[in-house]
Amino acid sequence: xxxxxxxxxxxxxxxxxxxxxxxxxxxxxxxxxxxxxxxxxxxxxxxxxxxxxxxxxxxxxxxxxxxxxxxxxxxxxxxxxxxxxxxxxxxxxxxxxxxxxxxxxxxxxxxxxxxxxxxxxxxxxxxxxxxxxxxxxxxxxxxxxxxxxxxxxxxxxxxxxxxxxxxxxxxxxxxxxxxxxxxxxxxxxxxxxxx
Numbered sequence: 001x002x003x004x005x006x007x008x009x010x011x012x013x014x015x016x017x018x019x020x021x022x023x024x025x026x027x028x029x030x031x032x033x034x035x036x037x038x039x040x041x042x043x044x045x046x047x048x049x050x051x052x053x054x055x056x057x058x059x060x061x062x063x064x065x066x067x068x069x070x071x072x073x074x075x076x077x078x079x080x081x082x083x084x085x086x087x088x089x090x091x092x093x094x095x096x097x098x099x100x101x102x103x104x105x106x107x108x109x110x111x112x113x114x115x116x117x118x119x120x121x122x123x124x125x126x127x128x129x130x131x132x133x134x135x136x137x138x139x140x141x142x143x144x145x146x147x148x149x150x151x152x153x154x155x156x157x158x159x160x161x162x163x164x165x166x167x168x169x170x171x172x173x174x175x176x177x178x179x180x181x182x183x184x185x186x187x188x189x190x191x192x193x194x195x
Contacts, residue, residue, distance in 0.1 A: 032159050038181035039157065039188070046185055055186065057133075065130060065139075075186040077129040080161070082138055082145070083173040084124045087117040121173075129162070129174055131186050136164060138174065147172065155191050157184045 046055065057072035065073055097111025127140025136152065138145040147164060156163040161175035162184070 028159070035159050035179070035181065039184045042182045042185035043189060046182075046189060063130075065137075067132065068134065071135075072133045073130060074133060074190070075131040075180075075183045077174075077176055077180050077183040079178070080127060080129045080138065080174045080176045081123045082125045082127075082140070082143070083121050083161075083175055085119050085170075086122045086124070088120045088122075090118045092116050092118055123175075129176075129183070131183070131190060133190075136187070138172075145172065149190065152191060155187055157188065162187065 055074050057074060058076070060067050060073045063073065063076060067073060093115050095112050095114055097109055100108045100110070102108050125138070125140040125142035127138060127142070127144075130137040130139065135146050135148045137147075147166060151166050151168075152164055153167045154165040156165070159179070160177075161173065161179065163171050163173045165171040
């Protein structure tokens with residue numbers, strides 16, 4: 001009788017867990033659809049003709065930005081964090097080995113195996129993203145990064161950030177607390193302009 005009760009409890013817990021996961025997925029899908037519709041609205045507002053974008057440059061002095069050459073500041077996304085896949089400091093080993101004690105504190109090891117460092121996504125800097133007519137710029141007290149439009153292969157818009165794929169090297173991932181749909185639309189349209 002106890003096993004039937006325990007089994008019933010386990011099934012109930014599993015059903016509740018699955019329902020909670022389905023609800024969470026539904027909420028994420030709705031959030032993504034709402035964000036996408038806001039981006040589409042902003043995109044349409046920026047397009048004066050089917051293939052022409054009208055943008056009013058921002059005053060760089062108002063945002064304490066020093067443009068390069070005759071660069072125009074177009075959009076800003078505050079509170080952006082740069083994420084990188086970095087070593088967590090932990091190591092994982094696999095394989096077989098034998099350790100033979102020779103003298104106190106000294107061992108002879110024989111075997112084959114592999115040691116790999118574990119990696120995880122970590123915040124490397126927190127600052128802001130800027131879009132200019134020449135580049136996408138990340139500014140922070142920890143580090144600055146500038147990716148010219150010619151270096152950008154693709155841009156992935158996510159509900160919580162942006163992934164910028166470069167033509168060479170690893171992509172840059174930026175996460176934001178509250179993404180600005182206008183910033184996302186400008187980023188996407190500027191990439192289309194360059195292609």
